[in-house]
Amino acid sequence: MYPVRATDPTCRNDPEEGDGVVSCWTDNTTMTYYMDSGGDYELESEDRHAVDYSMANDFRTTDLVVTYDSNPTFSGSGETDIIYQEGNPASGSGGVTWCNDAVDGDGRRCDQQYIRIHGGGDYTRGLVCHETGHAVGLQHGNNSLPITGNTNGALGCMQTPVGSSEPLGSNNKFNINAVY
Numbered sequence: 001m002y003p004v005r006a007t008d009p010t011c012r013n014d015p016e017e018g019d020g021v022v023s024c025w026t027d028n029t030t031m032t033y034y035m036d037s038g039g040d041y042e043l044e045s046e047d048r049h050a051v052d053y054s055m056a057n058d059f060r061t062t063d064l065v066v067t068y069d070s071n072p073t074f075s076g077s078g079e080t081d082i083i084y085q086e087g088n089p090a091s092g093s094g095g096v097t098w099c100n101d102a103v104d105g106d107g108r109r110c111d112q113q114y115i116r117i118h119g120g121g122d123y124t125r126g127l128v129c130h131e132t133g134h135a136v137g138l139q140h141g142n143n144s145l146p147i148t149g150n151t152n153g154a155l156g157c158m159q160t161p162v163g164s165s166e167p168l169g170s171n172n173k174f175n176i177n178a179v180y
């Protein structure tokens, strides 16, 4: 769980698609999300299903209160927490998470984060769980304490690479519930 060792200890605004250095928490226990429904990054129905499935079976089993925001907010102090997009991350990875609006003076929390996942079959429950895990502060094994291999099964859906149906693990939930 952020912040530990290798990650930048201060949550800050990322450039578009992030720089892979910073990690953040979402800003509070209430986690709202939106899926792009038009334009360049629109999610297709199978992508939307993967997001909803992970919300229902992974994140709603934690202390987070997860709700869909069909009328998203992109400015001010109460923005929709996570915006899901379907598109090709420039890094070539299957998915990416980045902070768009770090909470001023806080250092850990981000008011709005974006998740962009490659289409064409990559939009799976496992990868949605993985990227959403980053948005709430979960990290890879090599950035964790204790340090572990990135494929250690205890990492649940934070394994790299992640299986298409990998769920949120018990250690993932323990860490989420310790923060939120």
Ligand SMILES: [Zn+2]
Residues within 6 Å of the ligand: 130, 134, 140, 160
């Ligand atoms: Zn990752």
